[in-house]
Amino acid sequence: MNGKVDRERGSRVLAAIGVVTLMACGVLVWQVTPESTSRASLVLKKRPMQLLDGVYMLGSLSPSVAYVIDSSEGLILVDSGLEADCTALLQQIKYLQLDPSRIKKVLLTHAHGDHVLGAMYLSRLTKAKVYGGKRDLDVLQIGGPREAMFSTYDMPDVQPHPTTIDVSLSGGETIELGDTRIEVIATPGHTPGSLCFLLERDDQRILFTGDTISTITGDLGTYGTYLPSRFRSNAADYLASLKTLRNIAPPDILLPGHPQIGLAQSATPVTMSPGGMMPEEEGIPAEVTEDQWRAMLDTGIKEMELLVERFTADGRDFLDGKPIQLLDDLFYLGDFTSSAVYVLKDRDRLIVFDPPAGAGFLEFLEKRLGLLKQPLDRVDAVVLTSCDPEHSGGLPRLIQKYDPVVFASQQGLTQLRQQLPRNTKFKAAETSGDGSEWPFRAIAVTGRGVAPVAYTFQRNDKRVLISGRFPAKLDSRGQVREFLRDLGGPEGDAAAYLDSLDILEPLQPDIWLPTSPVNGQNANLYDDGWRDVIERNRKAIRESDRR
Known part of the structure; x- marks a missing residue:
């Protein structure tokens, strides 16, 4: 042009x-110059664009997108983006030669911040009615808690706020505006109130799936089903929803919440050239065949069936602060001063791992064991994965009251003897293992913390690993930064830490119990879960070395 x-x-x-x-x-x-409305395309790109007659995508939002449906009586918006003031969203609507004042309805696919935080501004600006899932109302009405609004995503600079829902939806409703009819399909699983919206236009079935099917390539929003219930995803619900979608007539056009996932990510927002055109980039076709649709759903159904089966067989063993019995005589008591506390019973002996510092630890121990119907009348051994205060600060009171044997690495015993009473019964962790009267085997590790050591043992035909801060579970940028700070500190050594990873990797534990569980992680490890954790640690160190 x-x-x-x-x-x-x-x-x-x-x-x-x-x-x-x-x-x-x-x-x-x-x-x-606004993009000509004659250039409709069903190849989804990271730009505002017309998809069909009267159907548009606001594709330069981040991290999700929103859609606009133009009816004879006004505009319908599907989702509302992350920005509370809708700056980018309104700019894109204007770019498409649409009038924001014509917005009459805002349909929310689910209660995550990147889909809902613009809704209140639009409601105030245009008097549009906001529609949302009935089972998401509790979170929407109070704007939290954060893990419900953002799941595990690290968005410290984004502040959630309440969203008033004018019309709550349970599925099965029809939303009408002028010449446009939209069917509501309840698809709980990603969140309890997740919805899909089905529009029929020009003899084509157009399905807006939010994050139930979050990408055009078939990646589903199932990540939350692997997390504790406070993140509000549910595998059994997700499975039922995928079967619901499998049973309806396939859509011709699939419009998910994150179609740009898988495209090359730009470090800066997409902007237009001086001539008024967006830069060209690769896109993903929104048209799906029946075979593609079925395969996408069948893959998700198989994944959720396996997860439900595993939860049924092994339990939902989330390390999320609530005391649970993991295996016979193995207990997670929750977190005390941000450190997980584990207890193992062996014959008539009670073994406590890593008693953290802080007033009230003995009372915590007694109360949490009581909740699991386990009396606290003795502590026979205390086992340390490190001599850091966060792992050993609770020792003095335990020794004073119960006189247990204290296990620590040979290196750590020198330090502990200077800090604890002279009559304390010490054992070098390295002496445990085959032939020992104690049920665990010590594994020497180095590179992070004071005199670290890991322990492994068998219970119910499962290999258990209690490993302190080895390896780190790195699920966010903040966790990576903290991890690298530790390795760069006085008690850190990246090369030694990498050697320790080589020692730990072949263990392939069935149950992994770290000092600081991340996002209430599941104690059970499946498939390549352990190797993935190890490789993320290696990758973080490699990338740090390149900087």
């Missing part, structure tokens, strides 16, 4: 729009 003609057309458009429209929209519109 000729740049001079574009600029002249752009000037005429801006002159016609005028200052009044700018104020009404409450945003600065992009001062460029």
Whole structure:
């Protein structure tokens, strides 16, 4: 397109729009020529674009997208983005030559921040009614808690807020506006109130799936089903929802919440050239065949069936602060001063791992064991994975009251003898193992913390590993930063830590019990879960070395 003609057309458009429209929209519109509405495309890209007659995608939002449906009586928005003031969303609507004041309805697919946080601003700006899933109302109405709004994603600079739902939906309803009818399909699982919206237009079935099917490539939003219930995903619900979708007529066009996943991610927001056109980039076709649709759902159904089966067989052994029995005579008592506390019973002996510092630990120990119907009348051994205070600070009171044997690495015993009473009964962890009267075997590790050591033992035909801070579970940028800080500190050694990973990797534990569980992680490890944890540690160190 000729740049001079574009600029002249752009000037005429801006002159016609005028200052009044700018104020009404409450945003600065992009001062460029709007993309011609004749250039509709079903190849989804990271840009605002027309998909079909009257159907648009606001594809430059991040991390999710939103959609606009143009009816004879106004606009319907599917999801509302992350920004509370809708700046980017309104700019993209204007770019598509649509009038934000015509927004009449905002349909929310589920209660995650990147899909709902713009809804209240739009409601106030345009008087649009906001629709949302009935089973998500509790979270929407209070705007939290954060893990319910953002799951495990690290968004410290985004503040959630309450969202008022004008019309709650349970599935089976029909939403009408002018010549447009939208069917509501309840698809709980990603969140309890997750919804899909089905639009039929020009003899095509268009399905807006939110994060129930979060990408066009078939990646589902199942990650939350592997997390504790406070993150609000549920594998059994997800399984039922995928079967529901499997039983309806397949859509012709699939419009998910995150179609750009899998595309090359730009370090800066997508912007337009001086001629008024967005830069070209690869896209993903939104049209799906029946075979693609069935295969996508069948893969998800198989995944959720396996997860439900595992939860049934092994229990939902989440290390999320609530005391649970993991295996016969093996207990997770919850977290005390941010450190997990584990107890093992062996014959008539009670063994406590890593008693953390802090007033009230003995009372915590007694109360939590009581909740599991386990009396606390003796402590026979205390086993340390490190001599850091966070692992050993509770020792003095335990020794004073119960006089247990204290296991620590040979290196750590020197330090402990200077800190604890002279009559304390010490044992070098290295002496445990085959032929020992104690049920665990010590594994020497180095590179993080004071005199670290890991322990492994068998219970119910499962290999258990209690390993302190080896390896780290790195699920966020913040966790990676903290991990690298430790390795760069006085008690850290990246090369030695990598050697320890080589020692730990072949163990392939069935149950892994770290000092600091991340996001209430499941104690059970499946498939390549252990190797993935190890490799993330290696990758973090490698990438740090390159900087």
